[in-house]
Amino acid sequence: MNSKPATYLSLKNKVVFVLGGSSGIGADFVEAFAKQGSKVAFVGRNEKLANELIEKLKNCSFIPKFYKCDITNLKMLEASIEDCIKSVGDIEILLNNAANDERHDFKDMTHEYFDWEYQTNLRPHVFAIKAVIDGMIRLGSGSIINLGSIGWMRKNEKTVLYGIFKSSMHGLTNGLAKRFGKNRIRVNTLVPGWTMTKKQIDQHLDDEGEKKINEGQCLPDKVQPHDISNAALFLASDESKMITAQSIIVDGGWT
Template sequence: MTFASYPSLADRPVVISGGASGIGEAMVRAFAAQGARVGFVDIAAEAGEALAAELTGLGQTARFIRCDVTDIPAYQAAIGDLALAHGDARVLVNNAAHDQRHRWEDVTPDEWDRRMAVNLKHAFFAIQAVAPGMAVAGGGAVINYGSISWMVMTPGLPLYETAKAAIHGLTRSMARELGPSSIRVNSLVPGAVMTQRQLDLWISAEALADIKQNQAIPEALTPEDCARLALFLAADDSAMITGQHFLVDAGWANG
């Protein structure tokens, strides 16, 4: 297959959370290949450093900062450091999340707070950190990662699904708040994406067969499928698209 190139992304500063593996890694690779100046954060230092070194060796621009996005002051400081290196972000991809399975009966108030912190809270405060620079630069794009899990009522994920449903409200509200500054805010909503984590922990051969049966297109979704839509939503081609939710789920039957 041959995929699109976006001239407007060349040299554009991009910040991606959770960029060391999975969907985040695919986005780091995709934006770097477009010539963007990519900065990304993750708690996985070894994987993040290796990815940045690999892309730099290819002549692309990728800078990694080890950071826990639930530490909001540290995360906002990392965004500031990336701005010093690459310029103020024109694209923010709020990708970092953690879909650990859990029983609703066992949830404590502290566990609730931890899961909201890793799946929702950081997205708002990252927007808060980048929006002033985007406004001065004439605009930008925020891409919030959601999930179809709450739409199809996946069991064993009540807190994750609550946070991901809230991403839709965050997207709509911030699209209105930031629209006057020509900053567009959209949600990218993946289906059952075959990341290595999902394959290792959750997706057996039987589960994959069931997923394909639920999808209109019975093929495995990949992180790259998500990254290609992220490129479009970040590029000038989507200049008048904001406040929307885009499903990349191969047409899940109950979506």
């Protein structure tokens, strides 16, 4: 099987901003877009992992720019986006990727825990869009990709709050696709299945998980970060220019 991603000429020199790009699927986004010749900037908390990623991509036409930022801090997030716009250019592609799928029991929920889930899994994404939207209007073009999840679709009882905010991505997508469609700004939800990041393999994939994948997916292979990036590249490129207000599910056909 040829695993080299397609080349999208329309992505060259486009400014791409990734929330949560130091590790996991987000790091794969940074790499995939940088290799298309896009100008990638990303926020994250782990400086060491970010620097390792940047080192790996140092021969790209634009070396990705990292902002150390905890996205629960909106002022910090907005300042990072503002600096990117000033120093790199108007952001045309936004990947609303950062999240935390921490397991929890609904009965243990406190006010503080609810607020933390909301401040991690929904609020930054909404304000990141608000911070990039004027630039996209100036460009007359934009692709916003909100990361969803199949977790709540599969009725995962261990991530109820995460599920509430991940399902909200669809409402965010639909409302804004209509609001800014006239400006040729497209908004879609990209929904990963159970994707084999290092964190998922180290913390969550066990024998029972393997069994669930075998029984749940139509396809026998496990979903990899690059499978999600391949869909993101397409959704960001001109090749998908009439696709908006959609959910694209990449889960190996989970039933």
